[in-house]
Amino acid sequence: QSLAVVQSLWALKAAQQREALQKRQAAERKALSAKLPKQDVWRKWLEREAAQGDEAAQAALRGIRYREQRNKGKQVDGIEGEELDPLRKLTLAGLDAQIDHKRQFVLYRDAQGRDKFTDTGPRIVMHDKSDDSLEAALRMASQKYGGKVDITGSSEFRERAARQAVRLGIEVVDADLQAIVQDEQQRRQRPPQLSPTAVEKSAPDAAKSLKPQDTAALPEMRAVDAALTAWQQAQTDAARTRAVQDWMHGMARVEKLGGDVAAANAQTRKALGERYAGFMREVGGLARQRDIGHDR
Secondary structure (H helix, E strand, C coil), rough: CHHHHHHHHHHHHHHHHHHHHHHHHHHHHHHHHHHHHHHHHHHHHHHHHCCCHHHHHHHHHHHHHHHHHHHHHHHCCEEEEECCCCCCCCCCCCCCEECCCCCCCEEECCCCCCCCEEECEEEEEEEECCCCHHHHHCCCCHCCCEEEEEEEHHHHHHHHHHHHHHCCCCCEEEEEHHHHHHHHHHHHHHCCCCCCCHHHHHHHCCCCEEEEEEEHHHCHHHHHHHHHHHHCCCCHHHHHHHHHHHHHHHHHHHHHHCHHHHHHHHHHHHHHHHHHHHHHHHHHHHHHHHHHHHCC
């Protein structure tokens, strides 16, 4: 047989197979229609296609479930957004992800097996409301939803989440949360009331040795130490700036309560080592910004 004949026969066979498949699918839909209401036919069809791995069907099915639960879900502490990608596991430090293909969600647990939150696609439902869990959920939501989130749940949770989102650089789109968003933005922009003179005067003394028990006797140093750790671990400029602001707030409290600023600064030098000079440059920069703002 010539090549043209072979190609023609192959095309005919393929067309016959497609026609047979279409007839079988039509018969299956008709059989479902005879038993179920129209909307249920579509849902059953989606469920079967989703079970076979069709990502479009999976997304459509999640959308149906989300709309069904939307009004009820507004009372649930969670984070919502426009789903941009197929549902999948995302890597989050310290959390284990388990995907439920049938129900189309991903459950995130900590190392001890405790439920933290569930990614249902259009919504992330919070189980644990701790700061660490909230930050992890917001970071994941930002990645999933293109940096924009809606926040649902109690007024207390929504305010906490909105303020945390601002600190993480995530846009909150809820109209009724914009006053809180603006307040947090302004609060983060206000440099702390730490006297630059106090920092400068303490710098020469910081090189002196400091006994461990002297540092431990300063309860305000917990906030200072936490800020230093955050600064060293920061991955973005915004995170570094927040850490410097927190350090300055902590030092301001040491000064206000009559504590030893020089001792606190010495502890800072010890903790940062070679990075101390760079850190102090950032402190000076924020202090100058505050002074400029006061002069206007």
